[in-house]
Amino acid sequence: MQIKRNVLLNPGPATTTDSVKLAQVVTDICPREKEFGDLMEFCATEITKFVGDLKEYTTVMFGGSGTATVEAILSSVVPENGRILIIDNGAYGKRMCQITAIYKLDTVVFESSSIAPIDLNALEEVIKAEKGLTHLAMIHHETTTGLLNDITAVGKLCDTYGISFIVDSMSGFAAIPVNMKDMNIHYLAASSNKNIQGMAGIGFAICNKKALLSTASIPMRNLYLNLYAQYAYFEKTHQTRFTPPVQTFYALKQAIIETKEETVEKRYSRYGKSWETLLKGLEELGLEYLIDKEYHSKIITSIIEPKTEKYNFEEMHDYFFERGFTIYPGKVNDYDTFRISNIGQIDYTDMENFLKILKEYLVKIGYAKA
Ligand SMILES: Cc1ncc(COP(=O)(O)O)c(C=O)c1O
Missing domain, CATH: 3.40.640.10 (Type I PLP-dependent aspartate aminotransferase-like (Major domain))
Known part of the structure; x- marks a missing residue:
């Protein structure tokens, strides 16, 4: 099947x-x-x-x-x-x-x-x-x-x-x-x-x-x-x-x-590799995240939303959803964030694909350069 x-x-x-x-x-x-x-x-x-x-x-x-x-x-x-x-x-x-x-x-x-x-x-x-x-x-x-x-x-x-x-x-x-x-x-x-x-x-x-x-x-x-x-x-x-x-x-x-x-240890290192890929991609795109690497779980990342009028979480969600990716809204009162988790049966190549789509979306709304 x-x-x-x-x-x-x-x-x-x-x-x-x-x-x-x-x-x-x-x-x-x-x-x-x-x-x-x-x-x-x-x-x-x-x-x-x-x-x-x-x-x-x-x-x-x-x-x-x-x-x-x-x-x-x-x-x-x-x-x-x-x-x-x-x-x-x-x-x-x-x-x-x-x-x-x-x-x-x-x-x-x-x-x-x-x-x-x-x-x-x-x-x-x-x-x-x-x-x-x-x-x-x-x-x-x-x-x-x-x-x-x-x-x-x-x-x-x-x-x-x-x-x-x-x-x-x-x-x-x-x-x-x-x-x-x-x-x-x-x-x-x-x-x-x-x-x-x-x-x-x-x-x-x-x-x-x-x-x-x-x-x-x-x-x-x-x-x-x-x-x-x-x-x-x-x-x-x-x-x-x-x-x-x-x-x-x-x-x-x-x-x-x-x-x-897989073992718990190897699972955590697979998750960790996806997380490192994510952070590298975010840095390249000029996006900031909330928690210092030192205290980070390597499991979910709260990302500060791009500051531009054209940004809209719901629209971004739908853009990803149509392409087979589900992203998540933020949950912290004092910061405008969205969240990306890297758990489950995925690996760093999925994260690379996510980052490609993120770049596409940010270019579309005029936040990033092609
Ligand atoms: C730390 C923590 N506690 C409790 C819950 C609640 O779990 P559930 O939504 O399955 O009730 C969650 C869900 O994400 C969680 O992350």
Whole structure:
């Protein structure tokens, strides 16, 4: 079967291989069959192995987008007398604050610049001053801007002050190497449709088992998203409590196999080569980007929009879309940007083609010379 290839330069769902797409075409199966339980078990086990040892870590999966998993963790692990500090340095940190506000969790917000590294001394002062903190939550890679947060340093602080550490690594997992034990991470959120290069629809919470088991006595704040209940039911029955996205799981299995074949390290260097190609091209075109190379994730780049009246993001989007490329709008309040991500089954040659079209478009609107 011939499937038209689109180059998705949005930060997920990403361009996938045909083998991942086709893995979804399977014989109908009831997800309560043992065979399907084995498939879910395979996915959970292999996902855990990317970031931790099976003896100490386990993966709990939900049908839902990445936000569902972040919400599952935040709403399930903070006890009634608990207190959580959230680092907000972009749209996804803000979303965590929105979630804890809805669940009325006692929350301290540490606001930090969306384009510069977190001030660790200031953070430590807040941790010392705010009594009774039990949890700290932050984003690994802020997809808003491309800023890579130093989770290793924050993990050390959490260790020093005996705080449970929650990391949303939605756009980092399966590309940027993570070791949960070394980084002192208790809960890590990720999803099926970004760097793992599967289809959208499954979120996973990779948990330190000891920490997860200690949440069993926390009264449930919701039904579907309760982390411990989802874990305990699967342990007991080899099934999920509610209908899982069956075909998406087959695609996820294939995506995991392909990630293991490529390895996370080599995937990150493939992404890195596309990113370097992008930056070189942008510099040649005279376009600026927001985040300093030193603090950059190499995964998504926020580009300052060309300052000319003829520029229009929607028009530019359509120009690219007609040519098989999908580009993404900006999400930072103080800057006019658009974003280009380099995740998924693409490489630097796709980026070179993107840059050719970008030049064409910029010439068309009179911003660049032919
Ligand atoms: C860091 C981060 N957290 C959470 C999300 C939300 O994921 P979803 O849109 O799948 O709910 C995203 C999506 O891009 C993200 O980049």
